[in-house]
Amino acid sequence: MLEYYYIHFDVNTYVHNCTQNFKRVYVKLDKYLENPTEDNIHHMRTSLRRLEATYQSSPKQIRKKKKVEEFARVGKRFFKTNSKIRDIDIILEKLAKEGKMSEQQLEYYENPLMQDRGHQLEEARTIALSLRELIVPSLYDKNKTDKNFKGNAMKRLAKITRELKNRIEDKIPVVIGDESRITELHELRKDSKKLRYLIELVINKENDNTTKSNTNDITNKLVDNNDHKILEHLEKIQEILGDIHDYDIVIDYLRQRQGSNSPTITNALTNIMKIRKTKFDNFVNFNRSTTSKSLMVTGGSK
Secondary structure (H helix, E strand, O other), X not given: OOOOOOOOOOHHHHHHHHHHHHHHHXXXXXXXXXXXOHHHHHHHHHHHHHXXXXXXXXXXXXXXOHHHHHHHHHHHHHHHHHXXXXXXXXXXXXXXOOOOOOHHHHHHHHHHHHHHHHHHHHHHHHHHHHHHHOOXXXXXXXXXXXXXXXXXXXHHHHHHHHHHHXXXXXXXXXXXXXXXXXXXXXXXXXXXXXXXXXXXXXXOOOOOOOOOOOOOOHHHHHHHHHHXXXXXXXXXXXXXXXXXXXXXXXXXHHHHOOOOOOHHHHHHHHHHHHHHHHHHHHHHHHXXXXXXXXXXXXXXXX
């Protein structure tokens, strides 16, 4: 499933990307508070996922700082609230399109959903304001000269990456063998996303098109050849499974509604489940078409 791949750890690249991920949250917060459109909600959630990857990969000397801990905790709460808002948007969109509900039928579900969305948005705004007030000092640049910082960061990143890689490779056979394993599918999607964002932390985006001078260094060669390949592969998994998960959200919502035996619900479920089945088959075919190799994690040249 994953290519044979070395993660080359460069402390300057790691520090730069971690710092940028914290700064990006503040930028997206301003846009979100100004106008919480679907696009701004999406970008906010993505920046919070990258923040989580940054926090989880950081050495204890940074993770245990009170301001950093609080920022990560509030950010996680903010992410969950925005996820509820996104779920409502997905439900309304798919009921109208794939569920093929008429405007009159949709109105019955739309009013309470939009009311709930309004409450969630109010809560999200309150959390966003509290998150923006938390000023996290620039800890990464200050710590990178510490003789233990590089080793601790490298070991932690490698440890988490190995764990995610193993979980992904364990879950794939389970998921493709039984389309009803919704929990495992959801976990596989999240693990693929987490692994992708972790790998991004050690990629120099400014110089990723340049050729490294030491052609005898196998680590550099493998990074040149495979870093974008594995990121694209993980992003593709995330995209396909994210699409399936959206349908699962709608299916779960419809099954919980009162009068779920009504023709309106039955027809919508039939239409949506049929599309979900097609999406799942596409994932199975995609996975079987990829080469099964291991992800090799290392902190430096081999």
